[in-house]
Amino acid sequence: MTTSVSGGPPHPGPWQTATVTCIRQETPTAKTFTLTLPQPCSFWPGQHFVVRLTAPDGYRAQRSYSIASAPSNSAELDLTVEILQGGEVSGFLNEAVEVGDTLDVRGPIGGHFAWNLQPALGVGGGSGVVPLMSMLRHARKLDQPDLFRVVVSVRRPEDLYYSAEIQGPDTSIVFTRAVPDGHVRPPGRLMTRDLATALDGDRDVYVCGSTAFCDAATRLVAAAGVPTERIRVERFGFSG
Numbered sequence: 001m002t003t004s005v006s007g008g009p010p011h012p013g014p015w016q017t018a019t020v021t022c023i024r025q026e027t028p029t030a031k032t033f034t035l036t037l038p039q040p041c042s043f044w045p046g047q048h049f050v051v052r053l054t055a056p057d058g059y060r061a062q063r064s065y066s067i068a069s070a071p072s073n074s075a076e077l078d079l080t081v082e083i084l085q086g087g088e089v090s091g092f093l094n095e096a097v098e099v100g101d102t103l104d105v106r107g108p109i110g111g112h113f114a115w116n117l118q119p120a121l122g123v124g125g126g127s128g129v130v131p132l133m134s135m136l137r138h139a140r141k142l143d144q145p146d147l148f149r150v151v152v153s154v155r156r157p158e159d160l161y162y163s164a165e166i167q168g169p170d171t172s173i174v175f176t177r178a179v180p181d182g183h184v185r186p187p188g189r190l191m192t193r194d195l196a197t198a199l200d201g202d203r204d205v206y207v208c209g210s211t212a213f214c215d216a217a218t219r220l221v222a223a224a225g226v227p228t229e230r231i232r233v234e235r236f237g238f239s240g
Contacts, residue, residue: 008111009043009044009046009047009108009110009111009114010041010042010043010047010108012106012107012108012109013041013106013107014106015052015104015105015106016037016038016104016105016106017038017102017104017105018035018036018037018038018102018103018104018105019035019036019100019101019102020033020034020035020097020098020099020100020101020102020103021034021035021036021076021099022099023097023098023099026161026162027158027159027160027161028158028159029082029083030080030081030082030083030127030161031080031081031083031093031094032068032078032079032080032081033078033079033080033081033093033097034069034076034077034078035049035076035077035078035079035103035105036075036076037075037076037077037105038075040072040073040074040075041075041077041107041108042071042108043067043071043077043107043108044071044108044114044115044116045067045070045071045114045115045131045134045135045137045138046066046110046113046114046115046131046134046135046206047066047067047107047108047109047110047111047113047114047131048064048065048066048067048107048108048109048110048131049064049065049067049077049079049105049106049107049108049109050062050063050064050065050105050106050107050109051063051064051065051079051089051093051103051104051105052103052104052105052106053088053089053092053103053104054104061088061089062089063088063089063090064109065079065080065081065130066079066080066130066131066134067079067108067130067131067134068080068130068131068133068134068137068162069134069137070134070137070138070140070141071134071138080127080130080133080161081093081094082126082127082236112232112234113131113206113208113232113233113234115134115135115138115148115206117138117147118204119146119147119201119202119204120135120147120148120149120203120204120205121148121149121150121151121195121198121199121203121204121205121206122135122136122148122149122150122205122206122207122208123150123151123153123190123195123206123207123208123217123221124150124151124152124207124208124209125152125153125154125190125208125209125210125213125214125217126154126159126209126210126213127161127209127236128207128208128209128210128213128214128234129150129152129161129162129208130161130208131206131208131234132150132152132206132208133150133162133166135148135150135206136148136150136170136171139170140170145168145169145170146170148170149171149172149198149203150166150170150171150172151171151172151174151194151195151198152166152172152174153174153176153189153190153209153213153217154173154175154176155175155176155177155178156175156177157175157178157179157180160173172194172197172198174188174190175187176188176189176190189216190217190220191220192220192223192224195220195221195224196224199221199224199225199226202230203226203230204230204231204232205221205226205230205231205232206232206234207221207231207232207233207234208233208234208235208236209235209236210235210236211235214233214234214235218231218233
């Protein structure tokens with residue numbers, strides 16, 4: 001059985017003040033921030049929020065971060081932030097923000113990459129797994145783990161986001177530089193055969209990561225026989 005949703009993904013509301021209620025270290029260069037909004041917020045997996053910082057002199061900087069948590073009826077949501085060297089916003093979040101602080105946020109934003117709960121495969125590179133994790137968590141929450149599958153490509157075990165949770169029969173981890181003990185697949189870049197098993201039946205494919213990763217992964221997905229119109233791509237570039 002599959003699940004469908006009616007209408008389109010929710011549109012962003014006004015700017016609001018969110019309270020940071022938890023901070024978790026995901027990898028040496030990434031943290032997850034749990035934000036509590038003034039009231040519950042509806043969103044689709046694959047959407048994102050904008051975080052805005054305002055300096056004492058009035059200077060503002062804002063960046064978009066994908067939602068990592070599954071939709072719920074609560075006012076909480078998770079944003080996972082990759083800490084970029086020289087990044088204005090990610091650097092401040094990493095170095096200065098503590099539990100109890102408040103942040104100006106706006107969302108949810110995005111429609112092209114929002115998952116409509118049809119059978120799908122997510123292909124993520126590095127931090128590109130963040131919006132796919134929202135989709136994976138939601139499928140598991142619906143008790144339909146086969147509804148959404150994930151293939152993740154990371155360099156080393158310590159670079160794997162959500163390492164204590166993500167692994168399971170609905171996920172496949174590809175390590176390109178070093179592998180953990182007992183991992184069957186040798187290190188190496190993502191290949192078509194890594195996608196073959198997860199692509200049974202008619203599935204939309206959500207590809208997310210750096211521009212280079214998305215270009216390479218999209219070619220692999222197309223070579224595996226997925227029509228172009230069923231491939232959605234979200235590229236992450238340096239934004240700080």
